[in-house]
Amino acid sequence: MIIALDVEDKVKALDVIEQLRNNIGFYKVGLELYLAEGRKIVKIIKSLDKKVFLDLKLFDTPNTVYKATLRALELKPDLFSVHCLGGDEMLQSVVKAKAESGVETKLLGVTLLTSMEADDLAMGDESSFVKEMTERALNAGFDGVVCSPKDVQLLRSKFGDGFLAVCPGIRLEKTADDQKRVGNPKQALNDGANYLVIGRPVLQACDKVKAVENIRKTIL
Numbered sequence: 001m002i003i004a005l006d007v008e009d010k011v012k013a014l015d016v017i018e019q020l021r022n023n024i025g026f027y028k029v030g031l032e033l034y035l036a037e038g039r040k041i042v043k044i045i046k047s048l049d050k051k052v053f054l055d056l057k058l059f060d061t062p063n064t065v066y067k068a069t070l071r072a073l074e075l076k077p078d079l080f081s082v083h084c085l086g087g088d089e090m091l092q093s094v095v096k097a098k099a100e101s102g103v104e105t106k107l108l109g110v111t112l113l114t115s116m117e118a119d120d121l122a123m124g125d126e127s128s129f130v131k132e133m134t135e136r137a138l139n140a141g142f143d144g145v146v147c148s149p150k151d152v153q154l155l156r157s158k159f160g161d162g163f164l165a166v167c168p169g170i171r172l173e174k175t176a177d178d179q180k181r182v183g184n185p186k187q188a189l190n191d192g193a194n195y196l197v198i199g200r201p202v203l204q205a206c207d208k209v210k211a212v213e214n215i216r217k218t219i220l
Contacts, residue, residue, distance in 0.1 A: 004199030109137030
């Protein structure tokens with residue numbers, strides 16, 4: 001379980017980590033927190049002996065992404081994401097940056113945002129799109145992909161078990177928010193997810209420890 005630190009500053013992020021100090025060892029740093037606190041927040045979380053998924057979803061020209069990846073990997077995140085839609089050359093530049101950096105960071109390609117559905121695509125249905133993006137990432141040498149819980153079973157049947165499937169959009173019950181392609185934690189794991197990225201179900205809970213425990217109960 002990776003808890004998404006989708007909060008506005010270091011104080012709130014560290015408060016979440018403190019509350020979950022005995023329950024969670026892996027946290028996601030996304031755009032909001034990274035832009036508020038910069039590289040130091042990753043260093044602080046790592047100094048607490050926690051793992052970090054640096055979820056920046058880079059999407060730019062190959063050279064720009066190559067250079068940005070080199071800088072990001074200096075922080076030695078455990079997981080790092082870029083957008084598959086950036087194309088083969090961009091994806092290959094990320095793999096090149098990792099090789100040059102010498103770090104053990106796992107590279108993840110973002111396939112299709114969980115806030116997007118078929119109506120948002122001008123290039124085919126969701127399944128075909130996600131399969132194509134996954135194939136691009138794996139062919140480039142990525143360690144895995146970020147995908148909806150709804151996509152995991154399809155991707156496992158197509159590409160096997162030799163890659164990481166990291167799933168955001170985890171919900172225990174139906175909610176009215178911007179996440180459309182969601183799934184419950186037990187089904188996602190049964191379908192082959194390696195990591196569940198969970199934000200609002202924990203962050204919005206008054207008792208975050210209990211929220212994590214409740215999620216674990218649904219999995220067992």
